[in-house]
Amino acid sequence: MIFKNDINYRKQSLIKLMICVELHEQEIIQALFDDFKKPAFESVATETSYILAELKYTIKNIHNWAKPQLVFPSIFNFPSTDYIYQEPYGKVLIIAPWNYPYQLALSPLIAAVAAGNQVVLKPSELTPNTSRIISKIISETFDTNHVTCIEGGVDVAQELLTQRWDYIFFTGSVPVGKIVAKAAATHLTPVTLELGGKGANIVFEDAPLDQAVEGIINGIFFNQGHVCCAGSRLLLQENIHDEFLSKLQKRMSKIRLGDPLDKNTDIGAINSAAQLAKIHELSSSGQAEGADIWSAPCQIPNKGFWFAPTIFTGVTQAHRIAREEIFGPVLSVLTFRTPQEAIEKANNTPFGLSAGVWSDKGSRILWAGNHLKAGVIWANTFNKFDPASPFGGYKESGWGREGGRHGLGAYIKGAKK
Numbered sequence: 001m002i003f004k005n006d007i008n009y010r011k012q013s014l015i016k017l018m019i020c021v022e023l024h025e026q027e028i029i030q031a032l033f034d035d036f037k038k039p040a041f042e043s044v045a046t047e048t049s050y051i052l053a054e055l056k057y058t059i060k061n062i063h064n065w066a067k068p069q070l071v072f073p074s075i076f077n078f079p080s081t082d083y084i085y086q087e088p089y090g091k092v093l094i095i096a097p098w099n100y101p102y103q104l105a106l107s108p109l110i111a112a113v114a115a116g117n118q119v120v121l122k123p124s125e126l127t128p129n130t131s132r133i134i135s136k137i138i139s140e141t142f143d144t145n146h147v148t149c150i151e152g153g154v155d156v157a158q159e160l161l162t163q164r165w166d167y168i169f170f171t172g173s174v175p176v177g178k179i180v181a182k183a184a185a186t187h188l189t190p191v192t193l194e195l196g197g198k199g200a201n202i203v204f205e206d207a208p209l210d211q212a213v214e215g216i217i218n219g220i221f222f223n224q225g226h227v228c229c230a231g232s233r234l235l236l237q238e239n240i241h242d243e244f245l246s247k248l249q250k251r252m253s254k255i256r257l258g259d260p261l262d263k264n265t266d267i268g269a270i271n272s273a274a275q276l277a278k279i280h281e282l283s284s285s286g287q288a289e290g291a292d293i294w295s296a297p298c299q300i301p302n303k304g305f306w307f308a309p310t311i312f313t314g315v316t317q318a319h320r321i322a323r324e325e326i327f328g329p330v331l332s333v334l335t336f337r338t339p340q341e342a343i344e345k346a347n348n349t350p351f352g353l354s355a356g357v358w359s360d361k362g363s364r365i366l367w368a369g370n371h372l373k374a375g376v377i378w379a380n381t382f383n384k385f386d387p388a389s390p391f392g393g394y395k396e397s398g399w400g401r402e403g404g405r406h407g408l409g410a411y412i413k414g415a416k417k
């Protein structure tokens with residue numbers, strides 16, 4: 001198993017993968033369109049160029065990250081020379097979701113390969129065209145005893161989970177994450193769980209309001225809200241509530257739903273009938289529980305699954321729309337009076353994946369960042385990613401981190417993290 005010990009071999013494999021993904025970029029964009037009408041600009045921004053950036057960053061740093069690390073012993077062991085070896089786990093299983101079907105399948109795979117593991121990837125059955133291209137890319141790049149892709153649905157995932165693995169990397173929903181954790185416990189297999197979220201965007205009275213409006217829109221309506229770290233709860237300081245809401249509604253009125261191939265389109269379709277039904281069910285619960293609904297006056301196309309960008313005001317923490325992941329273009333608006341109350345409300349969730357803070361005061365941003373229980377916290381921006389920064393959640397949003405050096409560290413026994 002040359003990939004276990006030879007860092008150069010792994011680097012060459014990743015370079016081969018990079019060439020292959022560049023060659024197939026147009027096919028990937030087409031597959032994402034065929035699977036769920038993903039607009040081309042989004043496919044490039046969040047899928048293909050994301051993976052290329054991750055590949056370039058990993059290829060550049062692989063030697064530094066994967067080589068044995070020299071550590072200086074204490075005075076008692078002088079003059080010994082100590083190394084920590086970055087030993088791969090061995091056989092890794094990766095199970096991926098549908099919402100970023102290409103990015104979320106390949107990103108953990110890049111790290112697992114860089115760390116020297118053998119990998120089996122099971123992409124999502126709900127995006128079969130993308131899964132087919134991923135499988136093709138993998139078979140064109142890797143030896144089958146190094147990396148393989150197994151397409152299939154829940155039954156295939158369940159079958160794979162009955163086997164013994166040295167590491168499991170799962171991205172998906174909280175209920176399935178719990179199933180994966182139980183299966184892993186049978187063999188005491190270590191697991192990374194990248195699960196759902198209910199991110200809070202906190203807007204303080206001193207925030208740059210127009211900039212915040214753009215960030216809130218991007219945070220919840222991008223990718224139709226099918227984003228684990230979406231800012232699906234908006235926490236507004238009480239004295240700016242009316243002004244901010246009117247700016248938000250004005251901006252939302254300009255959002256265009258429709259043909260993903262039209263470059264003026266902002267938001268595409270909901271990915272499936274089942275997902276649309278879930279969004280309708282949770283929205284109805286919001287109305288039944290007494291929140292006020294407002295939807296942007298968009299033209300809804302006749303064919304496909306559509307849901308207009310929607311906000312709920314008058315939401316309390318007891319409402320289901322404030323507690324459950326909707327995974328659609330629905331924003332729940334709550335208010336707060338003091339910074340302490342904002343933090344308390346933002347943290348009052350079983351999730352802990354993402355949060356956003358909007359304020360002109362650096363000290364307030366740092367203070368909020370120290371008190372928020374979320375794996376990723378953005379300040380005066382939202383949904384920005386970089387291969388150098390790790391990603392992952394607290395609480396029911398999961399265990400472990402992915403991305404860059406931290407992503408590789410997950411797949412290494414005894415790694416310095």
Ligand code: NAD
Nearest residue numbers: 096097098124153154157158172173176194195196197228
């Ligand atoms: P899902 O949990 O339904 O499915 C994910 C994967 O698990 C799929 O490959 C599927 O085949 C498999 N699976 C489904 N049911 C299974 C079962 N009973 N046993 C074994 N395997 C099973 O998730 P999804 O609907 O594909 O994705 C949406 C969810 O993923 C959302 O909750 C979202 O927040 C989360 N997500 C998290 C992140 C993150 O990085 N934290 C990223 C993207 C999506």
